[in-house]
Amino acid sequence: MSAVCHPADLSDWRQLLAVIWDFLSLSLFSLGGGNTLLAEYHHLSVGQYCWLTDSQFADIYAIAEAAPGPSSMIVGLLGMGAAWREGPGWALLSGVAAEAAILLPSTLLMVAAALGWNRFKDSPWRIAFERGMGPITLGILFAVGLKILQTADHGPLAYGVSVLVCVLMLRTRISPLWFMAVAGVLGGLGWINR
Secondary structure: OOOOOOOOOOOOHHHHHHHHHHHHHHHOOOOOOHHHHHHHHHHHHHHHOOOOOHHHHHHHHHHHHHOOOOOOHHHHHHHHHHHHHHOHHHHHHHHHHHHHHHHHHHHHHHHHHHHHHHHHOOOHHHHHHHHHHHHHHHHHHHHHHHHHHHHHOOOHHHHHHHHHHHHHHHHOOOOHHHHHHHHHHHHHOOOOOO
């Protein structure tokens, strides 16, 4: 029997500070982009703090990816979703605090690294680091893709469409907008549901 999850109350300042601390500590691991931490965002917002359901998380992810801007925009939306029960003011405060917490440490670290990176241009450590980061980032992004499939797809047709789109994206030059349009039509007709 699984435990019932109760949403964290963010009108309590200690709880809000704990959430900000979680995003601050995650920030240093988001150097490959905001999507590299998507599985952890899902764990925090759906599993640990119970702010959102799987369906709401998938919707927030879709909004963050569809909107222009950085992929870390999802953190601000998660922060807003986390505190929405406390009212729009708390939601806005929580969203801004979460976004600042995820962006500030990693940005400062990247500025410091960029300023000193050229000093090591011939170092074997730099070359090894740069070569090693590619496969690590691809592995993380693959795990993110699987998490989105688990969160958003329900049913054989939805999984089939996801696999077909993945294959077509890798093998053709068809614009992703066409895939989004077809998926929207399939969803609108009720053939694919979450």
